[in-house]
Every structure is written in C-alpha cells, then in structure tokens.
Amino acid sequence: MPNYTYRGITLSIPENDSEYKGYFEAAAEGRLVVKKCSDCGLLRGEPGPGCPWCTSLNWEWQQVSGKGTIYSYQVVAHTVIPAFRDSTPFAIVLVELDEQRGQPTEFDGLRITGNLVDTDFNMEKEANVGIGKRVEVAFQPVEDGFMLPQWRLIDEPDQGFTWSHEVPEG
C-alpha cells in the first residue's frame, strides 16, 4: 500500500508489513478483519505472526461482525499531537469484539482501539462514553484507498460491567 496522510501524520504501510497491511486493505473495503489461526482456529485481537495459544504460524484473515462493547477508554483533554488539538476533549476506546469474548480464558477477548465518533465522524460527546456501551465499527474515509476503522454507539442495551466517569463542567 502507498503512504497515506491523516491529521498531518504519514501512515506508512509497506508491502512487507505482514501484520497490518491486510487489516487496512480490508478496512479500505469496509470490512473489519482479525487473524484466525489456521491450525487451532482461535482468533486473535492483535494481528501478530503467531498464535498465542498454539504457536502456529499459519493464519488467515477472518471478517468479524464489527460489533462490540467498550472495555476501557481514555478521554484526551490535552494532546501533544498538533492535529488533534482542535478535537479535544475526545475519547479513545478499547473495544472488545463480540466474537470469542471470554475465550479461551475468562479474561481474554479481541480488543481493538479507535476513536468514539458520531455519524459525521466528529468526536462523540464525552458524556456518551462509558465502559459497557455497545458500539459498531464505522469506516472513516481518509484518502482514496484508505479508510480508518472508528467506533460508533449503537442503540443496544449496555452489556456486562458498566461504568463512566463524571464529566467536569465547562
């Protein structure tokens, strides 16, 4: 893939990027994928070269539903990245996908980072972020051939453990 620019940051995804190139190629087609072990069949949240459970180096991309639950989050009040300064405060969320939750052990899950955005891909209001909120992937067009996976709240009841912080006034 060529280089792409988003918020002034150059994203470099060379042909030999065996971890992330396939992930962003799929995202460019509006598909969220994770790696699946070709031997034991388990999915993994981080698209690394080996299976954390059976060490197999054989893998294939597998499309997932793109739905999940916010597992943890952070709200950036102060950023050191110039192109994000106009967007503060904004939420970065760690989303646990619906697939393979609590497998193979109770604390395991497929967890992916993104911003919590609204229907126009603007940053979602801070008051709306919280652990346990249901979300769905949304692909933000960046350049021709490149879309960035983001997360949007969906109208489903909170799931599992829920918590949100108190948003300061002003």
Added chain:
Amino acid sequence: MAGNPRDKYCIVGVGETEYSRASGRTTRALGAEAIRNAMNDAGLTPDQVDGMLSYHGGDSTPSTSIQYDLGIRPNFYMDCSGGGSSTEALVGLAIGAIEAGMCDVVAIFRSMNGYSNVRIGGTGARASAPIGGLDLMKRPYGLISAVQQFAYTFTRHMAEYGVKSEDLAAIKAAHSNHASNNPKALMKHRVTVDDVMNSRWIIRPVAHLLDCCLETDNATCVIVTSAERARDLKHKPIYIKGVQGRGTKPGGDFHYQHGPISRVAGHYIAPRIFDLAGVKHEDVDLTGCYDAFTYTVLLQFEDYGWCEKGEGKDYVTSGAINLGGRRPNNVSGGHLCEGYTHGMNMVIENVRQLRGTVDDYCPGATEGDHTFDYSEGGCRQVPDAKISMNMGWGTPAVGSSLIMGNVLS
C-alpha cells in the same frame, strides 16, 4: 531458582547531576559527571571500574564515549535499550557479569536531556513523524504519550475498584512533602490534594497535570560490586538482598488482549523477589515505587501485596507512605517531584537512606546526624532504616524489583 546471590553483592557508590529543565550540555557531559560523582562517592578510581551498563531510548550517549572522558577501560560493557524498570534489571545483570567473571566493578548509568532535548511522550513535530507497524493502530486515534499507553489499565482499574482522583492526589501530596526536604528536587514546594485536583486535566479520568512526573534533564549512576570488594571502600556496603528484572505479564505489549488489564507485572514478580531476598513485607522500612504517574504507584502497591487488590486507595491515603508513616515511599520526592530519571533516583535515594546519611537540610546530615523533624525544609531520613524495596515500572506489563539492606541476613 538457581544460585541465590543474597548479600554477595552491594551498591557501593551513587551519584547524579543536577535535576533541571535546561542542562545546557550534552548527555555525554551529564553522564560523565554522574559516573564521576558515583566513583568519588564510592572511593573508586577510574582504573578500578571495569564494567559499564547503561539504558536508553535513543536519547543518550554510549558507554564507549564516556570511557574516554573518564579514563575507564572496561572488561565488559553494554548499552541496553530500555526506560522504566531498567535500573533494577541492570543491577541484576551487573551481578551476572561479575559472577561470570567478565568484570569486577560495574557503573550503571542513565543520561538524558528529558526536557530540553527528547521528551518522553513525543511532542509537536515528533508526534507528527511518519509511522508504521503497531503505531498504525494507535497514533491515528491520538494515542501516543506514556500516560495514554497505560490509561486503559488505569481507567478499568478505577472503574472496577472505585478509585477516586483524590486518592491518586494523595500520592503526589506525600511525595511533594518529601521533596520539600530534598535540596536536589526539581519541584520542592508542597502541594495538597486540592492542588492536584485543580491542576488541568491531561487524560480523564486518570491523570491531572500534577499526577504526571516531571520531565527532567539529568544523569544518574549506581556502582555495583561484590561484598568482598566492597569491604575497603568508603561507605558501609548496601547489600543486594534480591533482584528481579523485567518480569512480564502474559501478552507483553498486547497484555490488554488477555487481562485482567487492571493487573500489573508486580503480580508475577512479588512472590519471586520476596522469596529470593528472604524478606517479608513487614520487614521493609521504606519503598521506592515508580511514580511516572500517581496511578503506577497505586497499582504496584496492590500487586506487590502491600495491601489487597482493590485496597491501594486505602493504603496510599492511610499515611503509611508518608515520612513518619509505617513505610515511607519515594522519600526523595521520586519522579513526581525530584525529577524523572527512569527509576535510578529511587534506587539512589534508598541507598542513601540505608546508609543513614541522606542529603536533607539537617546540618549534620552527611555524618548521619538527623533531627527527624519532617516539617518543610527539614529532615527526610527514615529512622533506623534497614531494608528497602524498589519497584520499577516499564509498562503495566513490565516491571523490575530490588530489595536492599544494610546488614547481612
């Protein structure tokens, strides 16, 4: 475990430069000064130092340059990649190098212009540099700085265990009280819980500005040798009771894929270090718990077993960690107030505390004559300190630990 080196090795010299935000010189100049100060502290000449270890993140000067500057000819040296939790790990590697017969006396140093040159989080132009690999999954979302790398763990812990910002602020307040009695501290003024709460937010809900450590220009050094070699040096030796280096959670960088993400590396390190050192929690007189952020302190206290999981908020607000309390923590002021060194200053402080000659404002401090009056501008010596424990933090997934004592077990 294989051979236990308890009490066979010592820290015999410690030294540092000024902690500042404008050193006005190179990391090479800073490093040379810190090592020279540590050699002088130990009573060692350059020809008696034959090992060097350093750690850096592409922001320092190699040992081989400073060897020329100080006339040191090592039989062994290595410059390691690493930040927090490297100090304790390298103390262990120094023991290994001596035990392997590669050298006899090892100077471990860290040198950085952490404010005036290479700031840890990356700012401005650096934050906009081209990225690839793992950063593709983080930086396009605005996730870059150290506190952000840790924040998923902090937030989830806060949610699960009901930690309040006030609890975290109590850690900063305690360390600032300690720093007010440390002439070297970059930030000497005392702050209150309200001061922390009223400082501007950095990352909600886990870090106000004053929950974050001080980016600092400095170099630091500790010198390790055998107990036998230590006998004729200047100070009473501070014995290494046990050390663990870079113990890691399942998943490493991707620990948040496994979990529980509110658990940190200390959970795995604690049983090993206490067993190795032959020490129980109640034997420890003071701690050095890595305070890159107030939250790193609270998490490590829990997972090293100073309290039950979830009770860190009670431990840090109980008074135990304050001077005059049961087990003062980061008596120099630590990273939050003395200065950010990637962990070495907390080991240096504990060596001086165990010697009984910590450099506070007491007129007779260097002779070990302390008032134990902990009011501002006074004493910071822990009375009759015999055992200390350092808990270094690399990430939620990575940590190191060092237990030292001033008497043989």
